[in-house]
Amino acid sequence: MSNKVVVIFSGGMDSFTVLNRALKDGKEVYALTFDYGQKHVKEIACASKVCQQLGVSHKVIDISAINQLLAGSSLTDDIEIPEGHYQADNMKSTVVPNRNMILLSLAVGYAVSVEAEQVYYGAHSGDHDIYPDCRPEFVMKMNEVCQIANYQAVEIFSPYLTNNKSEILTDGLKMGLDYQDTWTCYNGRKKACGKCGACQERLEAFADNNVTDPIAYE
Known part of the structure; x- marks a missing residue:
């Protein structure tokens, strides 16, 4: 049985925890970061820095050309990033159509090529309200498909699927x-804005744990 796993690593705090959880679990990690044309491209630089520090194999893949097909998200289009909590309807503008199905498919292909048995994926309960492709039923169905999509079965593993950001x-x-x-902020500026849904949920998580967030905010 292979000890290799692919970790989808955005550079955000959730996937950073997932990456380290995989290492803690004794896995041989192959980190995979996607440039899909997101405004908060700063997260990619964070991902690269972390992997270099940890000595983890890391690939950054440019798939930004898909934005010719996937329109309407404030994360990639010329649409203002909304402010407010994730549970607010205006945060639906941050949905990138079919993003996670695409990213998981590519990650599974990579897993097969390096003979990895799992793809670690950072979906969590705080995303369930807004993002359909982070919900348990989606992860379950994707996992079922990935068992039969190749000669080698690959498991989609979401260690924090039922946990919120504070618990992560x-x-x-x-x-x-x-x-x-x-890097969590949806705006790609020098400092985190502190107002978008991503920032608000991150700040709440640190407050819930009685710890100060070490990054700078505007």
Whole structure:
């Protein structure tokens, strides 16, 4: 049985925790980061820095050409990033059509090529309201498909699927993780805005854990 896993690593705090969880689980990690034309491209630089520090195999794949097909998201189009909490309807503008199905498909293909048994994926309960492709039923169905899509079965593994961001951070802090080199804000400016849904949920997670977020905010 292979000990290799592919980790979809955006550079955000959730996938950073997932990456370290895989390492803690004793896995041989192949990190995979996608440039899909997101405004918050700063997260890719964070991902590269972290993987270099950890000595983890890391590929950054440019798939930005898909934005010719996937229109209507404020993360990739000339649409203003909304402010407010994830549970607000205006956050639906941050949905990139079919993004996670595309990313998971590519990650599974990579897993087959390196003979990895799992793809670690950072979906969590805080995303369930807004993002259909982070919900348990989606992950379950994708996992079923990925068992039969190739000669080699690959499991889609979401270690924090039923946890919220605060609980993910709790686990990360127990592992002694430093979140200085992570990026969550949907705006790609020098400092995090503190107002978008991603920032608000991140700040709430740190407050819930009685810890100060180490990154700078506007």
